[in-house]
Amino acid sequence: MKVLVMSDTHIPHRASLLPKEFYERVDEVDLIIHAGDFTTLRVFRELESFKPTLGVVGNMDEPELYSILPEIRVEIIENLRVGIFHGVGSPIGLEKRVREKFRRENLEVDLIIFGHSHRWFYGEVDGAKMLNPGSATDTFFSFKRSFAILSVEGKNFDVEKVEVGP
Numbered sequence: 001m002k003v004l005v006m007s008d009t010h011i012p013h014r015a016s017l018l019p020k021e022f023y024e025r026v027d028e029v030d031l032i033i034h035a036g037d038f039t040t041l042r043v044f045r046e047l048e049s050f051k052p053t054l055g056v057v058g059n060m061d062e063p064e065l066y067s068i069l070p071e072i073r074v075e076i077i078e079n080l081r082v083g084i085f086h087g088v089g090s091p092i093g094l095e096k097r098v099r100e101k102f103r104r105e106n107l108e109v110d111l112i113i114f115g116h117s118h119r120w121f122y123g124e125v126d127g128a129k130m131l132n133p134g135s136a137t138d139t140f141f142s143f144k145r146s147f148a149i150l151s152v153e154g155k156n157f158d159v160e161k162v163e164v165g166p
Contacts, residue, residue: 007035007115015137036086083109087116
């Protein structure tokens with residue numbers, strides 16, 4: 001299964017549209033995961049119009065999103081337990097705070113997807129694989145815009161970084 005993973009789109013406040021790279025890649029995936037800060041319900045509905053979409057709310061999302069999306073969730077994709085949480089606070093130390101959130105909630109996961117910092121991150125923190133796809137629409141805390149393609153087979157997965165052009 002292939003999953004397009006994104007976060008922090010902030011439409012219409014920091015961008016008016018999803019990038020062309022999204023439209024070029026969305027047909028090859030089965031699912032979209034968005035780790036919060038859509039900003040508006042319209043963006044969530046647009047993503048759903050392409051593929052089934054799993055999301056969580058972020059700190060900048062409008063109240064309508066809080067009424068339909070959770071703050072944190074765990075989903076099984078193939079046999080992979082994927083945790084999704086936006087994140088909070090400063091970009092410094094964000095990965096450790098996100099990892100600790102799953103520990104405090106007693107949520108066992110194989111991969112944690114998060115956002116908030118607008119910065120790409122893929123690595124291991126305290127025994128957990130973690131992925132922040134960055135922001136496909138904004139360079140507020142980063143020099144590059146990006147999202148990810150997650151390829152899952154059973155419990156195994158690969159992550160592809162997709163950089164978004166100027």
